[in-house]
Amino acid sequence: MNVDRRRLEQSIEELGRIGQTPRGGLTRLALTDEDKRGRDWMVARMREAGLTVTVDQMGNIFGQRAGTASLPPVMMGSHVDSVPTGGRYDGQLGVLCGLEVIRTLNDQKLRTRHPVTLAIFTNEEGARFQPAMIASGVMAGKIALEDAYNARDKDGIRLLDELERIGYLGSEPCVPRPFRAYLELHIEQGPFLEEEGLSVGVVEGIVAIAWSRLTIHGVQDHAGPTPMRIRHDALVAAAEVIGGVRRIAREIGGDLVTTIGNLVVTPNIVNAIPGRVTLSIDMRDPQDATLDQALARLTSVVREACEREGVRYELENYWRVPYTPFDRDLVDTVERAARGAGARYRRIRSGAGHDAQYMAAIGPTGMVFVPSHDGRSHCEEEFTAIDDIEHGARTLLLAAVDLAGQA
Numbered sequence: 001m002n003v004d005r006r007r008l009e010q011s012i013e014e015l016g017r018i019g020q021t022p023r024g025g026l027t028r029l030a031l032t033d034e035d036k037r038g039r040d041w042m043v044a045r046m047r048e049a050g051l052t053v054t055v056d057q058m059g060n061i062f063g064q065r066a067g068t069a070s071l072p073p074v075m076m077g078s079h080v081d082s083v084p085t086g087g088r089y090d091g092q093l094g095v096l097c098g099l100e101v102i103r104t105l106n107d108q109k110l111r112t113r114h115p116v117t118l119a120i121f122t123n124e125e126g127a128r129f130q131p132a133m134i135a136s137g138v139m140a141g142k143i144a145l146e147d148a149y150n151a152r153d154k155d156g157i158r159l160l161d162e163l164e165r166i167g168y169l170g171s172e173p174c175v176p177r178p179f180r181a182y183l184e185l186h187i188e189q190g191p192f193l194e195e196e197g198l199s200v201g202v203v204e205g206i207v208a209i210a211w212s213r214l215t216i217h218g219v220q221d222h223a224g225p226t227p228m229r230i231r232h233d234a235l236v237a238a239a240e241v242i243g244g245v246r247r248i249a250r251e252i253g254g255d256l257v258t259t260i261g262n263l264v265v266t267p268n269i270v271n272a273i274p275g276r277v278t279l280s281i282d283m284r285d286p287q288d289a290t291l292d293q294a295l296a297r298l299t300s301v302v303r304e305a306c307e308r309e310g311v312r313y314e315l316e317n318y319w320r321v322p323y324t325p326f327d328r329d330l331v332d333t334v335e336r337a338a339r340g341a342g343a344r345y346r347r348i349r350s351g352a353g354h355d356a357q358y359m360a361a362i363g364p365t366g367m368v369f370v371p372s373h374d375g376r377s378h379c380e381e382e383f384t385a386i387d388d389i390e391h392g393a394r395t396l397l398l399a400a401v402d403l404a405g406q407a
């Protein structure tokens with residue numbers, strides 16, 4: 001049994017056109033009009049496939065294919081929101097390969113004992129509303145619904161109001177729902193599978209992630225008449241923090257990664273000394289203890305840089321997800337499926353967060369990776385070859401049928 005490669009390629013092309021950038025990437029931020037159009041397109045395909053579609057309080061979409069017994073479903077899912085000028089594979093492949101699995105079951109007229117459900121999670125990227133994976137986080141009981149509803153984007157627009165505006169504020173409670181297994185196919189977003197000539201990664205777990213926000217209050221002043229000796233420049237302190245955050249990764253070493261991705265300078269003009277700077281810090285490591293060590297180092301880097309420049313600051317460590325190992329039996333099932341799919345594969349760990357990270361807190365969870373060309377992602381250059389996608393989708397199909405049981 002195999003997926004329909006042409007149909008899958010066609011779906012990737014069609015969904016990829018919604019929010020497509022001039023350079024062939026994707027900008028489809030959570031709960032924007034593009035996201036609505038992407039969601040609407042997916043719901044239409046789910047209904048065409050005969051699925052019963054429901055939407056929950058966080059706008060998560062579920063399409064269920066009935067099983068022959070009243071048992072918890074095998075869920076496959078991911079997300080359709082993207083980062084700005086991102087790629088058309090991150091998240092999209094997980095929902096489209098899940099759809100293709102269901103379409104293949106329909107083609108084969110194959111009945112399964114467990115229902116099979118396709119899930120689309122809201123705002124996985126954390127690019128518009130923070131934190132990332134907010135909706136699977138609410139479902140897993142790790143993020144309060146009210147806090148998620150009150151999350152605001154950079155223009156102060158609330159998540160709840162946007163859910164309502166695009167018509168995806170559902171009534172289903174966003175609470176843990178029993179499932180036989182949750183499977184997420186995703187691009188690796190790193191270089192290893194391609195470097196080793198492999199088409200599938202059997203994911204064993206996901207790194208621990210910590211997001212912090214630093215606000216530095218300097219003294220806004222004129223760039224000309226203000227002598228250097230009396231300046232308190234928020235951006236100079238921020239620059240020292242940025243260098244310090246890179247040093248933390250270099251000095252601790254191992255698998256620790258640190259990134260400053262967002263920097264906002266006020267008033268951000270040529271001839272004024274910056275009075276206020278906010279910056280984001282993203283740190284990740286497979287060991288929670290190492291991440292704790294890095295966070296402790298961050299606190300002293302910030303304190304020393306701000307003392308040197310005589311500026312005040314607030315450092316908020318506002319999001320933390322622990323290292324998440326996947327269910328061993330499920331990892332074995334995915335590995336068996338990769339073998340059955342004839343894929344060249346290996347076991348691998350994820351350096352990116354996924355909704356699977358929160359779903360693992362509710363029930364048995366596993367992931368299937370496919371390679372990223374040049375290891376690139378969260379950029380318009382993101383690409384995965386259809387041969388690899390086909391191997392990944394077939395692995396997902398065989399794992400889902402194994403878990404759902406043929407009736």
Ligand code: HGY
Nearest residue numbers: 124125126132352353
């Ligand atoms: O941040 C992440 O790892 C994911 O892309 N949301």
Ligand code: MN
Nearest residue numbers: 090091124354
């Ligand atoms: Mn993703």
Ligand code: MN
Nearest residue numbers: 083090125378
């Ligand atoms: Mn992503």
